[in-house]
Amino acid sequence: MDPENMKKLEQTGYRSIPIICGPTASGKTSFSIRSAKSLHAEICCCDSMQIYRHLTVGTAKPTEEEKREVPHHLIDLVDPDTPFNVASYLEAAYSKIDELLDRKVLPVFCGGTGQYVTALQKGFDFEGAPIDRALEESLRKEYEKNGIDDIYRRLILLDPECEEKIHPNNTKRVIHTLALLQSTSGTTRDIRESSTKNGPRHPFVLFAIDWPRDILYERIDKRVDIMMEQGLLDE
Incomplete structure (x- = not known):
């Protein structure tokens, strides 16, 4: 961990970022x-859908009133048709952290995207695992023409561990991971170990909200009803 980053954080009066x-x-x-x-x-938003513009109701973005109560960042970063991955998120997140710490303001991250949370906590560094964007685009076109089955089969052949971690319905991640593996000639474990060897840039502390399943389902049902009233289908 960079001592300079730690020094900046301590100037906010805290020693870790929630x-x-x-x-x-x-x-x-x-x-x-x-x-x-x-x-x-x-x-700071830590949600892989709230980064997209024009998707407000279905992603449960904070309301204008909530944003007036507390400034929110890392929301509405790109249009829905713009490629955006974990590396893109980390670049934006680190830039925002630096900006806030320079103002002696503590960032509080909030969201439910596990990949983003893990990337922050472990300090993923993707510079050592460059991806061939032309290859990724070629795989995307192949998927649009022929579906995901053959692409997913090739992914599992390259890295059997992906069968447990990546569902074939998550087509975006299937395509990105196969392109990454073919670009680096390694496995996801190799890439993960290489990308975390330097550790996190900042100390983070995780607070996970948990509810009994029946209560959570009631809350989700209520959330969907509210979204429908707010125009989810039109969006």
């Missing part, structure tokens, strides 16, 4: 707002 995570409708947004207000902090 990450508030949990499943859909668990109350992450309201809890993060209360936490940020008490810590005199600002909130």
Whole structure:
């Protein structure tokens, strides 16, 4: 961990950056707002869908009133048809962390995207695992023409561990991972170990919101009803 980063963080009065995570409708947004207000902090989104513009209702972005209560960052970064992956997110997140710490403001991360949370906590560095974008685009076109089955089969042949970790319905991740493996001639474990050898850039502390399953399902049902009233189908 960079001592300079630690020094900047300590100037906010804290020694770690909170990450508030949990499943859909668990109350992450309201809890993060209360936490940020008490810590005199600002909130950074850690959600792989809220980074897209024009998708507001279905992604449960914070309301304008909530954003007036506490500044929110890393929302509405790109259009939905713009490629955006974990490396893209880390670049944006690290830049925002630096900006906030330079102002002596503590960032509070909030979201439910596990890959983003893990990447922050472990300090993924993708510079050593460059991906062939032309190859990834070729695989994307192949998927649009022929479906995902053969691409997924080739992925599992290259790295059998992916069968447990990546569902074939997650086509975007299947395509990206196969392109990455073919670009580096390694496995996901090789890439993961190589990309985390330097450790995290900042110290993070994780707060996970948990509910009994029956209560969580009730909260999700209520959330969907509200989304429908807000125009989810039109969006």
